[in-house]
Amino acid sequence: MDYAIKTSSLVKIFEDFTAVNNLNLQVQKGEIYGLLGPNGAGKTTTIKILSGLLTPTSGEAYVLGNRIPDKKIASTIGYMPQETALYIGLTVHQNMEFYAKLFGIKKSEIKEKEKHLLEFVDLYDWRNELVHNLSGGMKHRASLACTLIHNPPVLFLDEPTVGVDPELRISFWNYFNKLKEEGITILITTHYMDEARRCDRVGFMNQGKLIAESTPEELLIKAGTDSLEDAFLEFSRRQKNEAL
Amino acid sequence: MKLYRVLAVTKRVFSDMRNDKRTLGLIFLAPILAMTVFGLAFSGDVEDVNVIIVNHDEGFTVPGRDFTSLSDEIISNLDGKTVNLQYMNNEDEALGKVENGKAYAVIIFPDKFTEDVYKNAVNPNSSETTDITIKADESIVNVKNAIYGTLADALTTTMDNEGFKSPININEDPVYGKDAEFIDFFVPGIMAFVVYLLTTLLTLISFVGERVSGTLERILATPVTEGEIVAGYGIAFSIVGTIQAAILLAVGILAFDIIIVGNVLLAFLAIALLAIVCQSLGILLSSLANRVEQAIQFIPFVVLPAFLLSGIFWPVEAIPQWLRLLSYLVPPTYAANASRAVMLKGWGLDMIWTDIVALILFAVAFIAIAIWSLKRKKG
Numbered sequence: 168m169d170y171a172i173k174t175s176s177l178v179k180i181f182e183d184f185t186a187v188n189n190l191n192l193q194v195q196k197g198e199i200y201g202l203l204g205p206n207g208a209g210k211t212t213t214i215k216i217l218s219g220l221l222t223p224t225s226g227e228a229y230v231l232g233n234r235i236p237d238k239k240i241a242s243t244i245g246y247m248p249q250e251t252a253l254y255i256g257l258t259v260h261q262n263m264e265f266y267a268k269l270f271g272i273k274k275s276e277i278k279e280k281e282k283h284l285l286e287f288v289d290l291y292d293w294r295n296e297l298v299h300n301l302s303g304g305m306k307h308r309a310s311l312a313c314t315l316i317h318n319p320p321v322l323f324l325d326e327p328t329v330g331v332d333p334e335l336r337i338s339f340w341n342y343f344n345k346l347k348e349e350g351i352t353i354l355i356t357t358h359y360m361d362e363a364r365r366c367d368r369v370g371f372m373n374q375g376k377l378i379a380e381s382t383p384e385e386l387l388i389k390a391g392t393d394s395l396e397d398a399f400l401e402f403s404r405r406q407k408n409e410a411l
Numbered sequence: 412m413k414l415y416r417v418l419a420v421t422k423r424v425f426s427d428m429r430n431d432k433r434t435l436g437l438i439f440l441a442p443i444l445a446m447t448v449f450g451l452a453f454s455g456d457v458e459d460v461n462v463i464i465v466n467h468d469e470g471f472t473v474p475g476r477d478f479t480s481l482s483d484e485i486i487s488n489l490d491g492k493t494v495n496l497q498y499m500n501n502e503d504e505a506l507g508k509v510e511n512g513k514a515y516a517v518i519i520f521p522d523k524f525t526e527d528v529y530k531n532a533v534n535p536n537s538s539e540t541t542d543i544t545i546k547a548d549e550s551i552v553n554v555k556n557a558i559y560g561t562l563a564d565a566l567t568t569t570m571d572n573e574g575f576k577s578p579i580n581i582n583e584d585p586v587y588g589k590d591a592e593f594i595d596f597f598v599p600g601i602m603a604f605v606v607y608l609l610t611t612l613l614t615l616i617s618f619v620g621e622r623v624s625g626t627l628e629r630i631l632a633t634p635v636t637e638g639e640i641v642a643g644y645g646i647a648f649s650i651v652g653t654i655q656a657a658i659l660l661a662v663g664i665l666a667f668d669i670i671i672v673g674n675v676l677l678a679f680l681a682i683a684l685l686a687i688v689c690q691s692l693g694i695l696l697s698s699l700a701n702r703v704e705q706a707i708q709f710i711p712f713v714v715l716p717a718f719l720l721s722g723i724f725w726p727v728e729a730i731p732q733w734l735r736l737l738s739y740l741v742p743p744t745y746a747a748n749a750s751r752a753v754m755l756k757g758w759g760l761d762m763i764w765t766d767i768v769a770l771i772l773f774a775v776a777f778i779a780i781a782i783w784s785l786k787r788k789k790g
Contacts, residue, residue: 181790215628218632219631219632220628220631220632220789221789221790222789222790236789238634238636241632241633241634242633242634244632246629246632246633248625248628248629249625250624250625251624251625252624252625252626252628252629253624253626254423254427254624254626255624256426256427256430256431257423257426257427257430258430261423261426261430265419265422265423265426266630266633268415268416268419268422269416269419269630269633269634269635270633270634271413271415271416271634297430
C-alpha cells in the first residue's frame with residue numbers, strides 16, 4: 168500500500184508532558200483521514216510534526232516517502248493552523264500573493280489561482296479588504312484559500328471549520344471531496360462528529376495514542392454504539408480498563 | 412537561500428507598513444520630530460541668564476590720560492545675549508536675589524578696582540592681585556560655565572583694548588570641526604539613536620505579532636527558511652533606516668544648518684548596518700515575549716544602554732573608564748562614531764573601517780542568534 172503519511176512509534180515530549188505517545192498512523196493517498204479526540208489528545212502536535220514545525224523526540228514520520236523533518240516536503244504540503252494565522256495588516260489579496268510567492272508561483276499564475284480560490288470561499292469581492300476588518304468566518308475562509316494556493320498534494324487541516332457557519336461547512340466539505348477526487352490526501356482534525364462521518368477513515372486519539380481506527384461505520388459496529396461520540400467514550404473506557 | 416523568498420518577506424514587511432498609517436507616521440515623523448526637538452533644545456547656547464552687577468569701582472585717572480573705569484568697560488563688553496544685567500549697590504540685597512532664585516550670580520567689583528589694576532600693571536615687581544568676586548548659583552553647570560566664560564571673554568577684550576598684553580596667547584587653529592557647534596556633534600548621535608530605537612521596536616512588535624497570530628509558524632511550514640525570513644526583514648529595515656537617516660539629515664541641513672564635510676553615503680552605510688543589527692535584536696527579543704504587552708516592557712532595556720553608553724549625547728570619553736567597556740558592547744556606539752567622523756571630520760572608509768567591521772561583526776552575530784532563536788522552538 169502506498170501511504171501518503173506514515174508514522175511509526177512517533178513520540179513527542181515537551182519538558183515533562185508527553186503529547187504524542189507511540190503513534191502509528193497510516194494515511195493512504197487520496198484519503199480523507201479524520202483525527203478525533205479531546206483537547207490535549209495530541210492531534211495538533213501530530214499535525215505540527217508532520218508539517219515540519221516540531222522535531223519528534225523519537226520515532227519516524229514520513230510524508231510522501233520523505234522522512235521528516237525535511238524542508239523538501241514544504242512545497243508538497245498545505246498546512247492550515249488552528250488560529251487564522253493571516254497578516255491582519257494586509258489585504259486578503261496581499262496575503263494570498265505573499266504565500267504564493269513563498270512557494271515560487273509565477274506572477275502570471277498567481278492572479279488566476281487567487282481568483283479561483285477566492286471565488287470558491289466566496290471572498291472575491293473582499294480581496295482588497297484588510298484581513299483585520301473581516302469577520303471570524305471570513306478569516307477562516309481566507310486562511311483556507313491561502314493553504315490551497317500552491318495545489319499541495321497533501322493537506323494538514325487543523326480544525327478548519329471552527330467558527331464557520333453550517334452552510335459554508337457543507338461547501339467546505341464538498342470542496343474537500345472534490346480535492347480528494349483529484350487524488351489529494353487530507354489529514355483533518357475536528358470536534359464535529361457529523362464531519363467525522365464524512366471522513367473515509369477516522370482515528371480516535373487520546374492521551375497521545377491512537378485508541379481506535381477504522382471507517383466511521385465500522386467504528387460504530389465495533390463500539391456497539393449509535394453515535395461516534397459514544398463510540399469515542401466507549402473506546403477510551405476500554406483504553407482505561409486495559410491500563411488497569 | 413532563495414532571493415525571491417527573501418524579497419517576498421521584504422515586500423510583505425513594506426506592505427504591512429504601507430497599510431498602517433500609524434506605523435508609516437512613526438517611521439517618517441519620528442526622525443523629523445527627533446531632529447527638531449533635539450535641534451531646538453541643543454542648538455542654542457545658554458542665553459538670558461540674570462546677573463547682578465555690584466560695582467563699587469571709583470575709577471581712576473591715570474597720569475597723562477583721561478579718567479577711566481575699567482569695570483564699566485568690562486561690563487560693557489559682557490555678552491548681552493548670554494547675560495541679562497541688572498545693577499545694584501547693596502551686596503547683601505543682590506545676594507538675596509541669587510538666594511531666592513531671581514538671579515544666577517552677583518559680580519562684585521571692589522572700590523579701588525581700576526586703580527589697583529593700573530598700579531599692578533605699571534609695577535612689574537608687584538605681587539598684588541586685583542579681585543573680581545562672583546557669588547553664583549553654580550548648581551547648573553552649563554549656566555555657571557556660561558557666566559564665567561562670558562566674564563573671561565569680556566576681561567580679555569578689555570585688557571587687549573587697554574593695551575595690557577598678556578604674555579601668553581592661545582592660538583586657535585582647528586584641525587577638524589571649524590565653526591562646529593554642539594548641534595553638529597549631536598546630529599550623528601540622534602541619527603544612530605532614532606534608527607536604533609525605531610528599528611528594534613518595530614521588528615520586536617511586528618515579530619511578536621507574527622508569533623502570536625501564528626503567521627510565523629504558518630510560513631515556516633512553507634519552503635521559506637528562518638534565514639530567509641531574517642534576511643527579508645533585514646533588507647526592509649536597512650532601507651527604512653537609511654530613509655530615516657536621510658530625512659533626519661535633511662531637517663538638520665534645512666532647519667539647523669548643520670555641517671557635513673564628508674561623504675554622507677558612508678554615514679548611511681553605518682546606519683544601514685546598524686538597522687540590520689537592530690532588526691536581529693528585535694527578532695531575538697521577540698522570542699522572550701509571549702504578548703505584545705510583554706514586548707513593550709523591554710523598551711527601557713533597549714533605550715537606556717544606548718542612550719547612556721553609546722556616545723550619542725556625550726563622548727564615550729566622558730564615561731568612566733570601567734564602564735566604557737560596556738560602551739563597546741552597544742552597537743549604536745560604532746554607528747554614531749562612524750557617522751560623526753564622516754560628517755564632522757570628512758573621514759573616509761580607510762579611517763572608519765574599524766567601526767564598519769565592528770558593525771558587520773555585530774550583524775553577523777545577531778543574525779546567527781536570531782536564526783537560532785527561531786529554530787529553537789521546534790525543540
